[in-house]
Amino acid sequence: MTLERILILSIVLFAIGLFGVLARRHLIAILLSLELMFNAANLAILGIAWHRGCLAGALIVLFGIAITVAEVAIGLSLFLLAERVRGVVHADELSDLRG
Numbered sequence: 001m002t003l004e005r006i007l008i009l010s011i012v013l014f015a016i017g018l019f020g021v022l023a024r025r026h027l028i029a030i031l032l033s034l035e036l037m038f039n040a041a042n043l044a045i046l047g048i049a050w051h052r053g054c055l056a057g058a059l060i061v062l063f064g065i066a067i068t069v070a071e072v073a074i075g076l077s078l079f080l081l082a083e084r085v086r087g088v089v090h091a092d093e094l095s096d097l098r099g
Contacts, residue, residue: 003048006050007047010040010044016036017034017040020033020036021034027075028079042061042064045064
């Protein structure tokens, strides 16, 4: 597999994730789209590192995955709290949860 194909796949995945963030209103769908965007960025970093033959890219991707896991845990806990308070949560209702 060539670097161009890896980067094209990464761009397509990132575009799908961006569309999901912009088009969806349900918070879980937005979080899944963000996860897809993070994975697309990780794929691009790993593809470039593989092309150059260095191991540093793999380490950067591992740190990125760890940060993504923390983001998902915090996001899901906030979603569960919001759903417990309000029921089904949409992104435009999050500003109402402060008061």
